[in-house]
Each structure stands twice: as structure tokens, then as C-alpha cells.
Amino acid sequence: MARKKIVAANWKMNLTLSEGEKLINQLLEGLPEVLECEVVLAPPFTHLQMLVELVGGTSILPAAQHCHAEKAGAYTGEVSVAMLNSLGIKYCITGHSERRQLFFETNQIVRSKVDAILEGGLTPIFCCGESLDIRQASQQNQFVKEQLEECIFHLGPDAFRKLVIAYEPIWAIGTGMTASPEQAQEMHLFIRDTIRQAYDSDISDEIRILYGGSIKADNAATLFAAPDVDGGLVGGASLQPAGFIEIIKAAC
Numbered sequence: 001m002a003r004k005k006i007v008a009a010n011w012k013m014n015l016t017l018s019e020g021e022k023l024i025n026q027l028l029e030g031l032p033e034v035l036e037c038e039v040v041l042a043p044p045f046t047h048l049q050m051l052v053e054l055v056g057g058t059s060i061l062p063a064a065q066h067c068h069a070e071k072a073g074a075y076t077g078e079v080s081v082a083m084l085n086s087l088g089i090k091y092c093i094t095g096h097s098e099r100r101q102l103f104f105e106t107n108q109i110v111r112s113k114v115d116a117i118l119e120g121g122l123t124p125i126f127c128c129g130e131s132l133d134i135r136q137a138s139q140q141n142q143f144v145k146e147q148l149e150e151c152i153f154h155l156g157p158d159a160f161r162k163l164v165i166a167y168e169p170i171w172a173i174g175t176g177m178t179a180s181p182e183q184a185q186e187m188h189l190f191i192r193d194t195i196r197q198a199y200d201s202d203i204s205d206e207i208r209i210l211y212g213g214s215i216k217a218d219n220a221a222t223l224f225a226a227p228d229v230d231g232g233l234v235g236g237a238s239l240q241p242a243g244f245i246e247i248i249k250a251a252c
């Protein structure tokens, strides 16, 4: 079956409210009204209300970069999935390597967030991917398989098919060292085969697997042409409207 591609922007902790508003308006002006793919924007929490208001009725979907797994309570500084849902947010990124490394999010924590996001009616964009050491030791498949097993393979088939997976090799994130289309394809195929073994062919054929790690306007088309790459999660390059529009056009 044909999988609709997704191009998702992770702004991380960048742009003030007015800078973010300018960027969203530039994207709205530069993109065709009807797109063959989904465009997802994940700005900081402070920008979500504005994003929802600006993109309502367009083909851009709002996303959060992060959430807490608990529904409510004494978790100073945190935001629940119900809060995101009440704003009209559709996607939530979880398992990003920066959250794992800088905020000590383990596979167990990521698993609880995947559950909370699904329970709260949003779609998780679940990130996985290996460090350079692990790739240099040729252990990347085993490592990513463990992340899948520990974070998402507990889900029943109906919940699992709602996920979006993002393969983001840590050595490629923000480094300019993009995975080659062959490296991306090899891992995406491995992930799809692993899902087929854990679930079935229908689910593994329909689930969307994005690539993330130094995607730029000049490498997006070849990455997105790989048969098992269903779009991208874009960090740094999503902050520049012209380049990001090129990346979107490469997928759509």
C-alpha cells in the first residue's frame, strides 16, 4: 500500500514567538494549498497556541516536542497529553535522543510516554537510533531492535498501527553527517522486517518510518526516494523557510 509521506519539523528550543510566527507565515505563503504529504510542525510549547490558530484549515498539522506521561499532578514545568489535546495538537515526539541524553529519559520512560500519548488521543512520533560507537561496532540493528522491543512492542496491533517511527542515528543529528540513502534504507528495512516478525505484514507495510539527521534541501530527495523512507524529521534545516519548503517539496 502507498504510505503518505510526512515531513516533520522539530524546532527544538529555537525562535521567539514573533520569529516563530514569521516562519509559519512564510511556510503558509510558500507552500501549495494542497499537499500530497503531511507537514507537521513541532515548535516549543510557548508557540503551540499561535501555531494552532495560524495553521487551522491548512494542511500543516501541529505537534509537541515533548509531554509528561502522567495525566496531571505535582510535576512542575511539565505538560500533559490532555493539555496538548485540548489545544488541538495532533502529534507528539517522544524518545528523541536529546531527551534521552540530556534529560535521562530511559526506554521505560519513553514507553510510558508512548502509552500516554496514545491514550490521550495524539499520535506519537517515536524516535530511535544508535550512537556512533554502536554503529562503529556494527551493533546498530541489535540496539534499535531493543529500543523497539522496550518502548513500543508491548502495544496491541490496533494501538501499534497508529504510531509514526523516526529513525534518527545520533551521529547524524545536528552534525551535518547525514546517513547515506543506503544506510537509511538498510535500517528502515530492518525496522520494517522486525515489525513484521513482531506483528504482521499489513502493519509493517502501513507504518510510516521517517529518517532524521541533518536532512537538508540538497539531500532530502535522495533520502526520500529510498523505498522504506516515508519522509523525515528535520531539526536545524526546518528553521529556514526556503530550505524547508524545498525539503517538503522533495517529499510531496
Ligand code: PEP
Binding pocket: 010, 168, 172, 173, 174, 175, 212, 213, 214, 215, 233, 234, 235, 236, 237
Ligand atoms: C532532530 O533533532 O530530530 C534532527 C533530525 O535534527 P537535525 O535535522 O538538525 O539533524
